[in-house]
Amino acid sequence: MSNQPSFLQALFDQGYLIPSGVPGLFGRGEAYEAIVSAFDGLISRLVKDDGAEKISFPPGMSRAHLEKSGYLKSFPQLAGSVHSFCGTDHDHIELLREIDQGGDWTRGLVCTEVALTPATCYPVYPIMAARGPLPSGGQVFDLQSYCFRHEPSEDPARMQMFRIREFVRAGTQEEVLDFRTAWLERGRDLIKSIGLPLDIDLANDPFFGRGGRLMRAGQREKELKFELLVQIANPSGPTAIMSFNYHQEHFGETWGIHTAEGGVAETACTGFGMDRVALALLRHHGLDLAAWPEPVRETLGL
Ligand code: ZN
Numbered sequence: 001m002s003n004q005p006s007f008l009q010a011l012f013d014q015g016y017l018i019p020s021g022v023p024g025l026f027g028r029g030e031a032y033e034a035i036v037s038a039f040d041g042l043i044s045r046l047v048k049d050d051g052a053e054k055i056s057f058p059p060g061m062s063r064a065h066l067e068k069s070g071y072l073k074s075f076p077q078l079a080g081s082v083h084s085f086c087g088t089d090h091d092h093i094e095l096l097r098e099i100d101q102g103g104d105w106t107r108g109l110v111c112t113e114v115a116l117t118p119a120t121c122y123p124v125y126p127i128m129a130a131r132g133p134l135p136s137g138g139q140v141f142d143l144q145s146y147c148f149r150h151e152p153s154e155d156p157a158r159m160q161m162f163r164i165r166e167f168v169r170a171g172t173q174e175e176v177l178d179f180r181t182a183w184l185e186r187g188r189d190l191i192k193s194i195g196l197p198l199d200i201d202l203a204n205d206p207f208f209g210r211g212g213r214l215m216r217a218g219q220r221e222k223e224l225k226f227e228l229l230v231q232i233a234n235p236s237g238p239t240a241i242m243s244f245n246y247h248q249e250h251f252g253e254t255w256g257i258h259t260a261e262g263g264v265a266e267t268a269c270t271g272f273g274m275d276r277v278a279l280a281l282l283r284h285h286g287l288d289l290a291a292w293p294e295p296v297r298e299t300l301g302l
Contacts, residue, residue, distance in 0.1 A: 006233075007156060007232075008154065008155075008156040010287060011032075011156060011279075011282070011287075014031075014287050015030075015031070016028075016029050016031060016032040016282065017029065017032060017156065022152070023153055023160070024151070024153055024158060024159040024161070025160050026156075031289060034302065035281055035282070035289075035300075035302070036163070036274050036277075038300040038301055038302050039194070039272075039277050039278065039281075039300060040165065040274065042193075042299065042300055043165060043272065046190060047142060050142070050167075051140060052141055052142035052167060053139065053140070053142065054142040055124065055127075055142075055143050056143070056144050056145070057117060057120065057123050057143065057145035058117075058145070058146075059117055059145060059146035059147070059161065060114040060115065060116055060117060061114070061115055061116075061117045061122055062113065062115070062123070062126070063081060063082075063111070063112070063113050063115040065123065065125075066079070066115040066118070066122065068126075069122055069254060071118055071122065074205065074208060074212070074215065075207070076208055077150065077206075078118060078150050078151060078206070079115065079116075079118060079150070080116035080118075080150055081111050081112075081114075081115045081116070082111070082114040082115065082116065083106065083109035083110060083112065084109060084112050085108070085109055085110075086109075086110040091108055094108070095108065116147075117145050117148065118148060118149060119147055119164060119166070119271070120143045120144060120145040120147060120164040120165065120166040120271060121141075121143060121166045121168045121269045123145070124143055125251045125254070125255045125267070126255055128170055128255070128257050129255035129256050129257050132258075133258045133259065133260050133262070134170055134171060134257065134259050134260055134265055136260040137171065137175070138169065138170050138171020138172065138175045138176075138259065138260075138265070139169075139171065140169050140170075141166075141167065141168040141170075142165070142166075143165070143166045143167075143168060144163065144164070144166070144274075145164065146162065146163055147161070147162060147163070147164050148160060155234050155239075156233055156279055157233050157234065157276050157279050157280075158234075159275055162273065162274070162275040162276070163273075163274040163275055164271045164272065165272045165274055166272070167183065167270045167271075168267060168269045169267065169268050169269070170252070170257060170265045170267045171259060171266065172259055172265075172266065173266050175266075176246065176266040176267060177246065180244050180245075180246055180268045183244055183270040184200065184226060184244055187242045187244070188200060188228065191228060191230070191241070191242070191277075194277075194296050194299055194300060195284065195285065195293055195295070195296045196230050196241075196280050196281070196284055197230065197231070198228055199229045199238065200226055200228050200229070201229060202220055202223060202226055203220075203225045203226060203227040203240065203243065204216040204217075204219045204220050204225060205219060205225065222248075223246075224245065224246045224247070224248070225243060225245050225246070226243070227242065227243050227244070228240065228241055228243075228244075230276075230280040230284075231280075232279050232280050232283050233279070233283065239280075240273065240276070241272070241273050241276040241280055242270065242271065243271050244268070244270050245268060245269050245270070246266075246268045247266070247267045247268060247269070248266055249265075249266055250267075252264040252265040252266055252267060281296075289302065
């Protein structure tokens with residue numbers, strides 16, 4: 001047994017992350033945020049001429065939109081919905097009594113119109129659809145949001161609430177596939193430039209249940225998803241810090257998104273796990289920012 005504290009404990013000890021008592025739910029210290037901001041700035045410099053429309057989303061999205069997107073068919077185990085108290089004075093007394101007695105005060109809550117956003121690109125498809133056909137040549141979006149996935153874990157790189165910055169391309173099949181191919185190269189170069197050893201591999205999403213096995217196999221067979229992986233804190237292997245996803249016509253058909261020529265639009269997205277990148281940097285370059293390799297500090301502008 002090593003006397004070294006775990007990576008997570010060391011992050012707590014040095015104030016990078018602040019525990020909340022719930023696995024995967026953390027406060028972020030100033031130095032940690034400086035790393036996230038520096039990497040965010042690096043991405044912004046890379047994409048400055050892409051002509052992307054930038055949108056920042058809150059961590060919640062329309063529950064109706066999440067339902068229509070099909071997320072609950074594939075990942076019910078990861079989803080989160082927001083419930084609120086909508087009762088009377090009498091119901092309130094009951095609720096307080098339940099809390100006093102250590103009972104379940106949440107039983108009478110009502111589900112609101114808000115669900116927690118599971119991936120940064122989900123809220124953008126209904127926005128695209130509402131605007132009518134895409135402009136000629138399609139469109140690129142630069143999105144950011146906190147996301148939620150219900151997978152409590154002791155692995156600091158598997159948070160329940162975390163940030164993803166995503167680029168979403170909508171257009172013809174050729175436009176969308178060119179975008180993904182270009183990002184595979186850009187992503188590799190970008191992560192190399194901050195001194196992280198990486199692999200890129202074919203991947204699949206954690207589709208739920210019996211039907212999920214077939215969907216996982218299908219996703220791999222059609223090469224719909226790649227991940228860029230870096231060893232962080234999972235003893236059984238590296239963690240994805242970027243993903244490259246080709247949705248074919250899934251969102252175009254679901255939402256009625258059309259190209260300027262009138263066909264069903266295809267979409268692809270590339271996501272950066274911003275918290276995972278920060279953790280990967282701390283893991284590989286150490287917890288003393290001043291001692292990070294000079295080229296890495298320079299690239300990040302730290
Ligand atoms: Zn996405």
